[in-house]
Amino acid sequence: MNELIVDASLDKLDEVLEFVEGAMGALPPKACMQLNIAVEEIFVNIASYAYAPEKGSVRIRAEEAPDGTIVVFLDGGVPYNPLEHRDPDITLPAEQREIGGLGLLMAKKMTDEITYRYENGMNILTVKKAAPDGGVK
């Protein structure tokens, strides 16, 4: 499993995406894009809220499993379980739409498994994107 440690800062987004892309070998292009979106949404959320107004870092692990790709985010910021966040109402007309929570909703919909735990002062969020055909290219 590869690991990257970066500042929890929006200007590190490209570095994070590039790192995770390195572990997407078994995924077809569409699944890569979807995992990319999930990683962006999760990292942006951590960078925006985990330590604010202070600064901190995020540890990201990416693993290419036989049946897909697993990405783990660890941060020492304020305890926050994104899975308890209420999903926004996506049936409202444009004028009534609010955008809060949309990123996390996308992260959930774009991945096959997402789990959260808080351990030793760390938020640990794990996402898995399964290869649609079981990993055979």
Add this chain to the structure above:
Amino acid sequence: MTITQKTEANAIVLECEGRLDTTTAPELEAVLLPVFDTNPTVILDFKYLEYVSSAGLRVLLKGQKKAVAVGGSMTVRNVMDEIIEVFEMTGFIDVLTVERI
């Protein structure tokens, strides 16, 4: 992201190429919103757009709201299937005026 502005019939067309994400969404917002003050009929051409995250959706929602506010329209056209799927998952398919490839 590269944004190219063109005029087509009575509409202003913004061709977007690349990624519409947290980093690039402000670039589109800076171009898109003022365009409605020049011409309320705006077309976003996504033929060469390969990626949209929630930051991008946020800008599209602002554009749609502005279009309604000025009595104009915003049409998103030539959208690839992967991005259509993002619009469907988030309900944006019903909020935006979308033409597929």
